[in-house]
Amino acid sequence: MIIAILNEKGGVGKTTLATNLARAFQAEQRSVLLVDSDPQGSLRDWLAAAGETTDYPPMIAMDKPAMIKDLKHVSSQYDVVIVDGCPKSIGMIAATVTVADVVLIPVQPSGFDLWAANSVVDLVKQRQEVTEGKPRAAFVVTRQITNTRLAAESRTALQELGVPILNAYTSQRIAYAQASSNGRTVIDTEPTGPAANEVRALVQDIKELAHASG
Secondary structure, eight states, X not given: OEEEEXXXXXXXXXXXXXXXXXXXXXXXXXXXXXXXXXXXXXXXXXXXHHOSSOOOOOEEEXXXXXXXXTHHHHGGGOSEEEEEOOTTOHXXXXXXXXXXXXXXXXXXXXXXHHHHHHHHHHHHHHHHHHTTTOSEEEEEEOSBOTTOHHHHHHHHHHHTTTSOBOSOOOBOOHHHHHHHHTTOOHHHHOTTSHHXXXXXXXXXXXXXXXXXXX
16 A cells, blocks of 8 residues: 655645654554655655664655656555655656555645645546546644644635545644654654554554545
């Protein structure tokens, strides 16, 4: 299963989502490959901060559309492949959509993030029209401040774009930032904490999305 985390806007939490999901899937005894498709190399920086003594998933860089097109062949030996998407490059995003089984569109509860998501939604829908609904796609709300009016309004606005919204989400928690800055994930730093539980809930939603019919 190739999971692409895509949004044209930077700073929406793509890399944090990619690393934490990778570790959560790995904890289920699945073989995982991380793919950095961003020339800025945020995922590579995270892995460098982790050091060489970790058992983290392997990572490869594929930061050109022609490289991404070979991903299905490269990824065939893994159970789960997670692509950390490239912002500000419609060409890279479009190429990634064509090889993905699942597209996750992370959005923070803000107007700017909601507007930026439109371009990815359009690319996904265009692809779905010629491939019998593939890839599956859904919004993931990131850095949500729970039980606020903004959180509710953001979900209402997303519903109008015609793409499902995962029930699970990540909250605005310092645990994510602290873990990322040290090359870790919340699965490593607080495996029984609320942030890790959020990530595990996302994994369950993603598996249900990937196997949804119709």
